[in-house]
Every structure is written in structure tokens, then in C-alpha cells.
Amino acid sequence: MISQEDTKHIAKLARLGLKEAEIKKFQKELSSILNYFNLLKKVDVSNVEPTFHPGENYFKERLDIMRQDKAESEKPEKVNKLIEAAPDKKKRHIKVKAVFK
């Protein structure tokens, strides 16, 4: 069972402003899901490497795909649409709450 304090901490890390009732609900639900994961304790993984990506073995040579660190220009219509999507803006700038006082 994970504690209420831990649940609150996780919610804060996840940037979810949960209500007290939600914290209680998720505390219970997460505990039961985490309990299910105890199944994995049975598996011996000593000397086993992790697989972070399904392509790691099938297509190894394709894993490291790099491009030049150069900005690619986009058509102005697309740029306008991206700016248009922002909830708060001033002309062509996206407004964000001040980070520093």
C-alpha cells in the first residue's frame, strides 16, 4: 500500500492538481495495481540487458539516426496555425505566466 503522502508527492511530480477525494481514490487504485506488479519479483533477470526499444535487435543499424542540428524553415501558414493554437498570445508571441518574481 502506498501512503497518502507518497500519492500527493507523485501527483505533484506529475503536475496534476488532484482533489483530496481523488488522492484517496488513486492511493487505493495505485496500490492494487502495484500489488499486481509483485508478480515480476519471481523473474530472475540477473545478467539480462533491458530492451528499451523493440527495434533494438531487429534493426540495430537503424537506431542512431541523426540529423544536423539546424532549424528547418516551415511554411508561414503552418507557423501561423501553431501560434494560433496557443491559448494566450500577444501578436505572434505566446504568453506565459512570469517564472521569476
Add this chain to the structure above:
Amino acid sequence: MNNLTISQAHKGLLEKKFSALELTKLFLNKIKKQDKKISAFLTITDDLALSQAKQVDKLISDNKKIPILAGIPLAVKDNILVDGVKATCASKILENYIAPYDATCIKKLKQPGAVILGKTNLDEFAMGSSTEHSAFSPTKNPNDLTRVPGGSSGGSAAAVSADLCCYALGSDTGGSIRQPASFCGVVGLKPTYGAVSRYGLIAFASSLDQIGPITKTAEDAQIVFKAISGKDKKDSTSVELSETRVSVKLKDLRIGIPKEYFIKGMDSEVEKIIRQAIKKIQEIGAKVEEISLPHTEYGLAVYYLIMPSEASANLARYDGVKYGLSKSAKDLLNVYLDSRAGGFGDEVKRRIMLGTYALSAGYYDAYYLKAQKVRTLIKHDFDKAFNKVDAIFTPTSPFPAFKLGEKIKDPVSMYLSDIFTACVNLVGLPAVSMPVGFAGKLPVGLQIIGKPFEENKILEISKVYG
């Protein structure tokens, strides 16, 4: 003009039995009349569809050769971007979000003249197995309106099953194309990881997500797969495919039946129908043998650790600043907290919490890293099996479509819906769900898993049941 497949509709257009405009209007009218009871669609794109159809008719009247997908109406899962059309992911946080560009797969379909009818319902952010987690409305199974269509591509599968489109696009992270295809009685293909570009698919779990077709026949799935697959420089995990159509000699075919996929507690009707399907291919001449995938029982736990971990990172982008729902608050932190709390539904919050927990200091090794190591063992199981066999047959789901509301209150029991499909995503293999029978009036799907990039082979095999 009922229940047309892609090839039949194409033939009809070539023979001028109907125009692309007539075909499109037929579907749009059907959607308007019949979708009220199914709720497969979130957005209907009349204007786009009609203008696309007119362009194809122009080509036909000019006696130009048209590609097979030209003028054929499809539906698109609402987590795939279509330029200028809403892409809600069935979430309040993207309720008014308009896609600023086309996903690569959409570009590849528009180019030969596909007709987009609308966007289909899903579990919010594709998180779920019933489409009940849609923030807008649950979709109902056309075979039985008291039951779920499966999920998360429930809207797409229901739309194809109810003949509200010729075919549809879905996405599959742990079974989200195959399980609804099975529940609705249609064909659903999850391609090999990397076969279809993910550019323009709203990211959920990036090492697992794949876009794929939901169709009425295996042949149609081959047609759509061919059109949408291939290398895309905007998705560096995408690859160029060399394989084209393959011919399969059933007599040379070795099929593996993993004993771990016939579990206690699975529906007896489903088991009977799957066993009959296996017998059928054996009678035609394929060699069938029992195999073992010993780490199967850990698959679901591994999936439910890796998927939420990746989701919690991907969904960090919804910050109330760049796009989507934004709640005003006294400072930036509270903009984040309130926008995310107000915009995400329960299941999305649950998975973000779970993923954040599995990745947090002190738990990373025990949960996330451990899961990635067990994933390696699951992969070894499949590698070993595919040394002996060409394809693996399993049920797509241990049970047919369940009742609306039956599992919604119990997350763990809902998660068990993915038990036969999730391992395939963990190792990136292609798999198809093919309808092979009915339990009462409820369709049952056979899952055929193939070697990497052998989509066409498993679809050829599927034709045995077509």
C-alpha cells in the same frame, strides 16, 4: 452498394456503376442516420470528403488512371492529425484543438485521392480497452448495442463493422486495433514497429505505438498497409520495406500454438471457435505444433509498467501554454496543475500517476528497469519460437465483447483485456486479428502473429478465413 470492400468500391468506380461523390454521399447519409445509436464518430468532415470525392470524379471523367484508394471513403481515429480538422483524442484537454498539419499516413492517403469522412471515437488518449474512457461518449458495438466495441480504436472498428465507411485507421499500443477488430468482427492489423510512420499520431507510448488499418477483408488490409507504410524522415524509427506481395504455400507453413495463451478462465465458446480455426488450417495442410512462450504471464505487468511510464513523459506536453485547455491561475505552477487536472479524465490521470511513480527516484530500478529486462526475456521467447514456426496463432481476446459498464469500475479487470495482445507490442511484431466465428451474436477474432515485417504473409494466411 452495401458493405463494399475497397476492391469492390474501386471496381464500381472504374465501371462507372457509381461516382465517388455518390459513394461519399451514401456514407455521409448513413453516418447521419445510423451513427446516433453507435456513436462511432466524433467529427464528420462533410466538406473535406465531398471536395476530395469531386476531385476523383474529375480524374475519372478525364479518363485518367486512378489508384486503388482514390475515391474510397475512410474514417480516421481521432488521435491522428488531419490538417484543419479537430483532433481531440477524445479528451477535454484537446476538445477544441485543430490539427495544424497532416500525419504522414494521412498525407500518403490523400495523395492517391482517399476520401476522409470523419474522425472516430476512442478511449481518451487511446488509454483503454472499451472506448468507455472517451470524454465525450462511449461507442456501442454494432453487433449488440448493449456491449462495448472494444478499444481503444472502438470508433474505427465499429464504423467499419456498421458499414459507415469502407475502411478505417486505428492505432495500436497494446492491442488497440486488434481487440476492437475482434469484438466488432472486422480485420485489424498492427504492423511491425517502424513499418508505418508515427508522425502526426498523438504520442501515447512511443516504443509501442503503431498506426494500422481496420478493414472488411485481409486483402483490403494489404492495400491500406501498402499505401501508408515506409520510411519517413519525420519519424526516425520508421523503415523502408522491401517485402511486396508474397505467396504462401499452406503445405510448407508451420504454425505455433503457444500453450500459455489458452488460459484458465477464458471464455469456452471463444476457445472452441479458435480451436476450430486452427483445425481448419491444419486440414488444408499447414503443420500445427504446440510451442511455449514461457514469460507470457509477465507480459501484462511489463506492459502496464512501460506504457504508463512512456505516457507520463509524453503527456507532460499538455501544459495549458502551447495548445489545448488552459485554466487561468495565480502562477505558472497552478496553470499546469489546474489545466491538467481539469483536462484529463480518470484513466489518463491514473496512468500518468502510475508512470510517474514507476520512473521516480527509488522505484526506477524495481519497476521500470525491471520491466525492461523482463521485456528482453519475452522477446527471447518469440525469437526462439520463430526459429521453429512461421506464424503464431492465439485468440485475440480471452472473451467476446463485454457489457457497457461491466469493467469500467475495476481498472485491473479492464487491463486484463490486453492479455493476449500486449506482448506483441513489447517486442514490436506484426499481428492481425481476423474474424473466425461468433459466440452467439458476438464476433470472435483469431490473432496471427508474424515475424518482423511479414505483414503480407500473415494477411495472406488470414485469407484462409476470409
